Amino acid sequence: MPQQKLDVYRDWLKISATNRPLNFYQILKLKTFEDNTAIIRDHYRKLNAYIRKFATGDYIDESQDLLNELAKAMLCLTDKERKAEYDESLGRKTDDAAEEVPSRSFAEILVRNRVVTPENLKKAKSYADAVGLDLHMAIIQQKLAPQEQVMLAFAESEGLPFISLDEIPVDEYYAPQIDPNMARSYSFVPVMADMGRLILASPVPLSLDVEEQLRVLFDMPIRSAICTPAQVNAAIAKYYPRDAVQQIVRPASSKPAKESKKKGKDADAETETVKVKKNRAVAAPLTAQGKKNRVLITVMAFCFSIMVGFIGTGLIRMNPTMGERLVPTLILAAIAVPTAWVIGTKIGEREDD
Numbered sequence: 001m002p003q004q005k006l007d008v009y010r011d012w013l014k015i016s017a018t019n020r021p022l023n024f025y026q027i028l029k030l031k032t033f034e035d036n037t038a039i040i041r042d043h044y045r046k047l048n049a050y051i052r053k054f055a056t057g058d059y060i061d062e063s064q065d066l067l068n069e070l071a072k073a074m075l076c077l078t079d080k081e082r083k084a085e086y087d088e089s090l091g092r093k094t095d096d097a098a099e100e101v102p103s104r105s106f107a108e109i110l111v112r113n114r115v116v117t118p119e120n121l122k123k124a125k126s127y128a129d130a131v132g133l134d135l136h137m138a139i140i141q142q143k144l145a146p147q148e149q150v151m152l153a154f155a156e157s158e159g160l161p162f163i164s165l166d167e168i169p170v171d172e173y174y175a176p177q178i179d180p181n182m183a184r185s186y187s188f189v190p191v192m193a194d195m196g197r198l199i200l201a202s203p204v205p206l207s208l209d210v211e212e213q214l215r216v217l218f219d220m221p222i223r224s225a226i227c228t229p230a231q232v233n234a235a236i237a238k239y240y241p242r243d244a245v246q247q248i249v250r251p252a253s254s255k256p257a258k259e260s261k262k263k264g265k266d267a268d269a270e271t272e273t274v275k276v277k278k279n280r281a282v283a284a285p286l287t288a289q290g291k292k293n294r295v296l297i298t299v300m301a302f303c304f305s306i307m308v309g310f311i312g313t314g315l316i317r318m319n320p321t322m323g324e325r326l327v328p329t330l331i332l333a334a335i336a337v338p339t340a341w342v343i344g345t346k347i348g349e350r351e352d353d
Contacts, residue, residue, distance in 0.1 A: 006059070006062060008062055008063075008065075008066045009022060009027075012050075012051060012054065012066065013027070013029065013047065013066075015027075015029070023090060024072075024073035024076055024077055024086065025073075025077070027069055027070060027073045028040065028043045028044055028047065028070065028073050028074065028077070029043055029047070030043055030077075032090070033087055033090075033092055034077070035083075037077075037078045037156055040074060040077045040078050041074065041078060041152075041162065044070055044071075044073070044074035045167070047070055048067060048070055048071075048167055051063055051066050051067055051070065052067070055067075068192075071167070071168045071192065072192070072194045072195070074161065075161045075163070075168075075192070075194060075199060075225060076194070076195065078155075078160075078161040078162065079159070079160055079161045079223065079225075080159030080160070081159065082195070082197075082223070103157075103159075104156075104157065105157060106135060106136060106153060106154055106157035107121055107125075107135070109153040109156055109157055110139075110145075110150075110153050113149070113153060115145045115149045115150060115153055116139060116144050116145050120139075120142075120144045120145075121139075123142070123144070124138045124139045124142055124144055125138075127141075127142055134204065136150050136151065136153075136154040136203075137203070137229070140229065147228040147229065147230055148164075148228055151203070151226050151227065151228050154226055155225075155226035158205055158226065160205060160224055160225060160226050161225045161226070162225070162226050162227070163191060163199075163201050163225040163226065163227050164227070164228075164231065165189075165191070165201060165227060165231045165232075165234075165235055166231075168191050168192060168201075169191070170189045170190065170191060170201075170235050170238075170239060171190045171191055171192055171193070174190040174193070174198065174218070175189065175190055175239045176239075176246070176247040177217070177218075177246065177247050177248075178190060178214070178217075178240075178246065179246045180240040180241075180244040180245070180246060182210070182213070183236060183239070183240045184236055184240050186202070186206060186207075186210050187202055187203055187204075187229070187232050187233070187236065188200045188201060188202035188206060188210075188224075188232065189201050189202075189232060189235045189236060189239060191225065193220070196220055196221065197220060197221045197222065197223045198214065198218055198220055198221070198222050198223070199223050199224075199225050200214075200222060200223070200224055200225065201224075201225050201226075201227035201231075201232060201235075202224055202225075202226070202227060202232060203226065203227060203228065203229045203232055204224075204226075205224045205226075206222065206224050210222075211224075
């Protein structure tokens with residue numbers, strides 16, 4: 001008797017429904033239109049930990065695919081804006097959301113969840129006002145509560161998903177295509193393209209200006225997911241060190257498909273690797289020291305040109321014949337300034353490296 005083909009939903013998740021594709025609530029084993037983000041995230045983490053047990057042996061590809069589905073479902077259903085759109089696509093009416101979990105402020109969530117005491121919250125507010133910090137960062141700096149609990153509460157108050165880079169790692173396809181200086185300046189890393197959006201992990205929601213720059217870069221909308229500062233900083237140190245360069249961006253639609261065990265797919269993956277290597281890297285902008293070196297060399301060349309010009313003028317007055325012979329020298333001196341600018345740029349780039 002032939003062996004029954006693996007059905008990860010039936011065999012691993014124990015989902016009896018046969019209609020495919022399953023919606024996000026079915027995948028996370030939630031009641032339809034569940035609004036409590038804590039319940040949604042709890043289901044996700046339990047299923048994520050369980051499916052990781054199959055991430056070895058013969059089912060590596062199947063387990064990774066299912067982990068990605070679970071992550072996409074969680075990211076959508078814990079994002080207030082995206083969840084509303086998704087629920088509407090499933091036929092949810094506005095009146096059906098009457099019992100939706102009410103919105104609470106960050107401070108209210110902290111106290112309700114007993115993350116900090118009212119006394120410590122007051123202390124953190126005073127510190128935040130004194131040094132000009134956001135409240136959630138002040139609590140973390142004062143070490144009044146664990147980072148993850150603080151950021152979970154902050155994500156809920158912002159209506160955004162919370163993400164752990166231990167569960168959903170940095171997307172290594174999109175990461176090299178982002179300007180390292182931008183990633184370091186605004187503290188974010190890309191984690192996943194989902195439902196036509198690029199999800200970025202950051203300790204704070206990205207500004208509209210940054211989102212717009214990245215939207216133009218990747219030709220897709222950008223959505224923030226909240227992550228602990230410690231995890232984002234560690235990821236930035238790994239993917240965006242000082243000597244990192246930005247790769248040329250390719251259309252999102254050209255992202256290579258997941259490698260398969262079949263030989264034909266392996267050949268396609270190998271071809272894609274060659275294409276990536278042929279992409280020209282765009283160097284990051286010069287640092288302040290590199291710019292100083294460039295200006296210094298240019299000023300020296302300019303002064304040299306002025307000096308040669310004065311000497312040439314004096315010689316022409318003294319001896320016209322000798323002066324005429326210096327005309328090529330004066331022309332070369334005039335070229336010295338732009339040439340020095342280019343050379344200074346190259347030296348600046350070496351200094352940066």
